[in-house]
Amino acid sequence: MTSGEGSPPGAAWQARLRESGHRLTPQRELVLAAVETLGHATPDEVYAEVRTHSSAINLSTVYRTLELLDELGLIHHAHLSDRAPTYHATSGHEHSHLVCRGCRRVISVERTDMESALGPLAARHGFSPDYGHLTVFGTCADCAGG
Template sequence: MARAQRSGFTAARSSRSVDELLGEVRARGHRMTPQRQLIFETVYTAKKHLTAEEIHERVRKRFRGVNLSTVYRNLDLLEDLGLICHAHLGHSVGQYHPTSGVEHQHLVCRVCGSIEEVGVQLMEPVRKQVLSRSGFEADLTHFAIFGICRRCRS
């Protein structure tokens, strides 16, 4: 089961530019440090979901002095501001990606490791069933559904 390759990433990007999104950070009273900008650009331009460690590795290639705790602090802030989000795709650490403005669910292929994003409405019947049976209001956007993708099944 391949875990490293995530070539099937299909995240919807915001139609706004990186500069507009970074301007939002400033508009909300936060400084735009070179590290913060580079961390955001790394997540925003990635072709796959990235762990904090992968983001750290990429950022260090351009900004040697940045440490992992700086990456985590900035990821937390960018997530609090709604510019990025993370999901736990299996037993691994959280993986970060840009927000698309639309809540979504992750479908992860157990064979090739591809990740597809589908609208959260797919899980709405499950959410309603959980609510009616147990009174529990479930957030079904923070986990992944595992299976075998169309390409690997054919």
């Protein structure tokens, strides 16, 4: 897959792969495009999306590719449940997640909002949070009855 619908935007990700000594493969492009398309997705969801474009990729390739793309900073993973990690692209805004334990709703929170909320606490402890990996579990207003 090259540029076009479903393709990852820009060529920066291609350069990052090459600079790190990795080859640009159709499988890697398909996995990155699937993450971009799906927004937040588990490896199984990415696999299902990739399979709509190619039957020549298996689940273990998807897992290895997700790990590589995460390692290179092209995608991030977060733990939005007690199951498999959820992956999302880094090409948009960096954000944290609020996850409702009742309805499983995921709310994306801008980095600046999380920095405002956690910045003083982190500074007091000399700590630098990874905001793109941060997930806070709780109860949304709908489930709380408010």
